[in-house]
Amino acid sequence: MTLEEINTSLKKYGIKKMASKKAAGRRLIEILTELNTQAHTTRNEAAPPKKAASKKPKGSSSDSKEQVDGNDADGSAKKKKKTSKKAEFVHEENRPLAEAFRSLGGYAMKDGSGNARFKGGTYMKAAKAFREYEEVVESGRQLKGKIKGVGPKVMALVDEFMETGVIAELQEYKATFGDDS
Numbered sequence: 001m002t003l004e005e006i007n008t009s010l011k012k013y014g015i016k017k018m019a020s021k022k023a024a025g026r027r028l029i030e031i032l033t034e035l036n037t038q039a040h041t042t043r044n045e046a047a048p049p050k051k052a053a054s055k056k057p058k059g060s061s062s063d064s065k066e067q068v069d070g071n072d073a074d075g076s077a078k079k080k081k082k083t084s085k086k087a088e089f090v091h092e093e094n095r096p097l098a099e100a101f102r103s104l105g106g107y108a109m110k111d112g113s114g115n116a117r118f119k120g121g122t123y124m125k126a127a128k129a130f131r132e133y134e135e136v137v138e139s140g141r142q143l144k145g146k147i148k149g150v151g152p153k154v155m156a157l158v159d160e161f162m163e164t165g166v167i168a169e170l171q172e173y174k175a176t177f178g179d180d181s
Contacts, residue, residue, distance in 0.1 A: 001025070093136045097158065100167055101127035104157075107173030126154050138162065 003021040018024035105123030108116045129147045140155030
């Protein structure tokens with residue numbers, strides 16, 4: 001088979017032209033093998049050809065947080081330690097509020113009763129929004145309509161935190177589950 005014939009076959013499956021006959025042949029074999037596997041698993045159903053995902057360049061691995069760093073004396077690859085990503089704040093003044101909501105969200109998800117896990121997700125989203133908010137949060141009313149997903153309940157909790165420095169619901173969770181935030 002010529003390179004042009006292979007590229008014509010690959011075009012049917014949504015793959016761009018390839019310069020190397022060897023690489024194009026390998027890709028075509030992968031697609032045909034995948035189609036053959038699908039044909040055996042779904043005998044009576046005709047499966048449309050899948051659009052193949054683009055290949056990552058060699059050496060890049062976004063799935064793993066560990067990175068290869070050179071070789072050891074025995075030739076095996078050694079790995080760097082995992083790097084923890086600290087949350088970056090647009091305004092450091094919002095850190096206590098965001099951390100309180102992150103903690104509140106974590107406890108709500110631990111609770112698991114009723115709709116607590118949904119509340120937990122809402123509080124986690126609010127914490128992320130406060131980290132990324134372009135202004136210093138001074139009141140709940142200030143947030144109305146500015147941050148998607150921050151409704152009256154969250155605004156009331158923000159006001160409570162700004163006035164007292166604590167959130168009563170968070171204190172209740174800490175009393176119930178222990179202070180392991």
